[in-house]
Amino acid sequence: MTSRTDTVRLINGRIYRSAWDENPVDTIVVSDGRVIGYDAQSGSPAVERTIDLKGASVIPGLTDAHIHLFAIAHARLQVPVTPRDAADIPTVLALLGKRARNVQPGKWVYAAGLDENGLSERRLPTRAEIDDAVPDHPVLIRRFCGHVAVVNSAALAALGLPDGVGDPVGGSYGRDASGRLDGSALEIAAEHIFRAVPPLERAELVAALRSVIADSAAMGLIAGVEAAVGFTTGFDDEAAVWNELRRGTALPMRLGFMNQLDPAEAAQRGLRPSQDADWQSMTLKYFADGIVGARTSAVSQDFFDTPSRGMFMRDPDELQRVIAQAHADGWQVAVHCTGDRGIECIIEAYEKAQAAHPRVDARHRVEHYFVPPAGGLARMKALGALVVTQPSFLTRMRRSIAGAFGPRADSCYPARSVIDAGVTYIASSDAPTGSWSPWDGIADAVLRAADGGAAIGPGEAVSVREAIHSYTVGGAIAMKQENWRGTLMPGMAADLIVLDRDPFTAECLSLRQTRVLLTMVRGEVVHDDLQHAAAALETAR
Ligand SMILES: [Zn+2]
Numbered sequence: 001m002t003s004r005t006d007t008v009r010l011i012n013g014r015i016y017r018s019a020w021d022e023n024p025v026d027t028i029v030v031s032d033g034r035v036i037g038y039d040a041q042s043g044s045p046a047v048e049r050t051i052d053l054k055g056a057s058v059i060p061g062l063t064d065a066h067i068h069l070f071a072i073a074h075a076r077l078q079v080p081v082t083p084r085d086a087a088d089i090p091t092v093l094a095l096l097g098k099r100a101r102n103v104q105p106g107k108w109v110y111a112a113g114l115d116e117n118g119l120s121e122r123r124l125p126t127r128a129e130i131d132d133a134v135p136d137h138p139v140l141i142r143r144f145c146g147h148v149a150v151v152n153s154a155a156l157a158a159l160g161l162p163d164g165v166g167d168p169v170g171g172s173y174g175r176d177a178s179g180r181l182d183g184s185a186l187e188i189a190a191e192h193i194f195r196a197v198p199p200l201e202r203a204e205l206v207a208a209l210r211s212v213i214a215d216s217a218a219m220g221l222i223a224g225v226e227a228a229v230g231f232t233t234g235f236d237d238e239a240a241v242w243n244e245l246r247r248g249t250a251l252p253m254r255l256g257f258m259n260q261l262d263p264a265e266a267a268q269r270g271l272r273p274s275q276d277a278d279w280q281s282m283t284l285k286y287f288a289d290g291i292v293g294a295r296t297s298a299v300s301q302d303f304f305d306t307p308s309r310g311m312f313m314r315d316p317d318e319l320q321r322v323i324a325q326a327h328a329d330g331w332q333v334a335v336h337c338t339g340d341r342g343i344e345c346i347i348e349a350y351e352k353a354q355a356a357h358p359r360v361d362a363r364h365r366v367e368h369y370f371v372p373p374a375g376g377l378a379r380m381k382a383l384g385a386l387v388v389t390q391p392s393f394l395t396r397m398r399r400s401i402a403g404a405f406g407p408r409a410d411s412c413y414p415a416r417s418v419i420d421a422g423v424t425y426i427a428s429s430d431a432p433t434g435s436w437s438p439w440d441g442i443a444d445a446v447l448r449a450a451d452g453g454a455a456i457g458p459g460e461a462v463s464v465r466e467a468i469h470s471y472t473v474g475g476a477i478a479m480k481q482e483n484w485r486g487t488l489m490p491g492m493a494a495d496l497i498v499l500d501r502d503p504f505t506a507e508c509l510s511l512r513q514t515r516v517l518l519t520m521v522r523g524e525v526v527h528d529d530l531q532h533a534a535a536a537l538e539t540a541r
Contacts, residue, residue: 006048007031008494008523009040013053014502018060018487019469028058030494033523037490051530056517057502059468060488061222061495062438063475066367066388066428069216069224070241071146071232073208075112075432077200081141083118089125092141093133105136108158108198112142113432114150117293117399124150126176127183140197145433146231147291149190150183159196168192170313187290187313195234205241210248217252218527219437220516222495223475223485224253227334227367227430228285230260246279252519252526254278254495256479258285258334263325273330277493278522280479283332283365286322287313289342292370293400297339299371304406310339320349327353327362332480334365334388340373347379354383363480368430371405372414377421386478387418388426391444391467392435394456398449401456410457415445417460426474427467439514442467446508464503464511494523498530 007029014024015038025038029047079099086092092114100109116124130139130152138155142148151159163180167173171188173181185193216224229238242257254277259266261284266272273282289312290296295303298310312319319335323346326333333350337343343366350364365386369376370393380387394401394413401409418425427441428434435441445467448455455461462470476486485493498518503511519527 005032006523007036007046008520008525009047009050010053010058010498011040011050013056013058013498015058015488016504017489019465019472024057028488028496030520030523033494035488035490035492035494051518053498053530056530057499058488058496059499059503060472060486061497061519061521062220062471063223063225063479063486064216064221064429064431064438064471065225065426065475065478066227066390067216067224067431067436068146068231068433069209069212069226070205070229070238072432072436073205073212074200074232075142076208076212077110077204078142079109079111080113081111082113082144083115085113086119088120089123089129092119092125093129096130096139096141097133100134100137100139103137107137108155109134109137109139110142110197110200111139113144114141115144117397124148124174124184127152127156127181130183138197140193142194145291145293147187147190147296148294149185149193151185151193152183155193155197156181156183159193169315170311186294187296187311194232199233199237202241202244206244206248209241209245210251213251213253214527216436217519217521218516218529219439220497220499220514220519221253221438222497222519222521223256223479223481225256225258225283225428225479228258228260228283231285235259235261235265251278252521254280254521256280256283258283260285262322263329263331266331267329273332275480277481277484280481282480283334284326285334286319286336288316288319288335288337288346289313289339292338292404293397295404297370297404298337298342298345299339300341300373303404304408305403309341312342312345316345320345320352323349324353324356327359327364328357330359332363332365334367336367338368338370340371340376343369343371343376344373347373347376347383347385350383350385351379361480363477365478369414369418370412372411372417377414377418377423380423381421386424386426387414388428388478389413389415389418390430390434390441391415391427392429392437392440393433394444394449395440395452396434398452398456410459412457413460414457415460415462419462419466424474424477425462425466425470426478427470428475437512438471439511442471442503443508443511445470451509464508468503494520496520500533
């Protein structure tokens with residue numbers, strides 16, 4: 001292992017200094033966490049370590065500008081019920097029953113990753129079905145999107161939710177034909193349940209989070225933005241876990257945080273926008289509307305398969321006022337918007353905030369930008385706002401997209417038109433909702449899910465270079481760090497990854513299988529598979 005102040009020389013590689021580099025160099029020298037040159041003499045004679053890349057390719061390390069590291073760690077401590085774990089409802093119920101047999105009666109059983117689109121029944125399990133399988137424990141299943149909860153009767157009793165309970169603003173409870181609760185809860189109703197249940201052990205969460213971050217670095221991520229603190233179990237609970245993690249040993253990734261707080265709540269906690277290279281907290285996050293999968297996106301035309309135009313998660317006027325205050329307080333604002341009505345409301349909020357309180361480079365973000373509103377991109381460009389999108393949704397949500405939009409599906413999830421409009425296009429994962437692997441994101445940005453059926457919006461495809469640019473410079477732009485990282489030009493941060501293939505010449509489809517042989521952050525090797533791959537010869541001096 002090297003330390004962050006060492007001088008390290010990587011030789012015999014194909015080293016791309018940026019996504020646009022047509023003439024890769026074979027040597028790069030880093031020192032004190034920065035790139036200092038490209039020849040064997042750079043930094044001599046103080047080179048502490050030489051790494052022989054044996055022809056492997058190097059690119060700048062990747063940033064995931066929208067990922068839920070906490071949710072991934074949280075799910076690791078629960079019963080996994082993704083479509084990979086269970087193909088039908090009886091299997092989901094069997095997994096829950098198996099866990100319950102090892103948990104004291106009355107204690108909660110938590111499960112995560114449910115996606116009814118991947119079950120043969122194509123529906124959620126019901127309260128009655130879960131009651132049959134697990135009668136003596138409260139059960140909470142979290143849908144993979146984090147916007148839907150499914151519970152059993154013991155859970156409803158523990159939560160004090162009777163059949164006659166009314167729906168909260170911005171959410172609803174599922175009911176059967178007789179009006180009895182069926183166990184499902186959407187949006188704010190689900191959020192209330194997630195907040196009300198007993199939390200997992202903090203020490204276990206800290207350990208799980210540390211391993212999730214290490215796994216991310218091994219996939220090539222050198223930075224990530226947690227989107228958002230508070231989304232899974234509530235702000236104070238999650239912030240306590242993150243703060244404990246920060247007190248431990250250094251992490252192999254640079255982190256940014258979106259805080260799911262109103263500006264007044266942030267002020268009460270003494271939070272201000274802060275820029276730290278490894279631990280940045282400059283963003284407040286809100287939800288304008290719901291999701292396509294649950295047909296809760298706020299759209300201007302009925303969904304193709306559902307006579308509904310979705311919903312706002314909170315009153316649009318109130319949300320605009322909150323955004324104006326966050327803007328005036330100096331925060332970057334990020335808003336989850338999927339439907340065109342939701343997106344339009346947020347663009348307008350940014351315009352009003354900027355008019356009332358002009359700020360240079362506020363760089364607000366629109367997360368998802370699923371159904372583009374007419375004329376939206378020109379307004380985004382005028383604002384200098386960012387489109388933060390998740391290409392792997394095209395593969396993961398193929399069925400939802402076709403059902404929700406039918407022939408209009410090709411206009412979903414724009415990318416090409418975002419870049420052509422001069423708006424910064426930033427690809428990310430939104431894992432665990434999207435695929436955690438940035439290599440799936442890069443492949444889907446280019447292929448538009450063509451390997452799983454017909455391409456969705458083939459006219460919105462971008463090139464491999466554009467996709468990698470968005471995961472390197474684009475991710476740095478999202479975090480306002482593009483002045484010092486995102487490329488491997490002299491003086492830039494020594495954040496790089498060594499790959500088992502050349503992403504610019506490999507078959508695009510094969511990029512999904514990319515293996516990251518080595519990850520370097522701040523000039524320090526944080527993941528090293530080169531020796532296992534028997535691909536390098538190292539000479540320590
Ligand atoms: Zn998200």
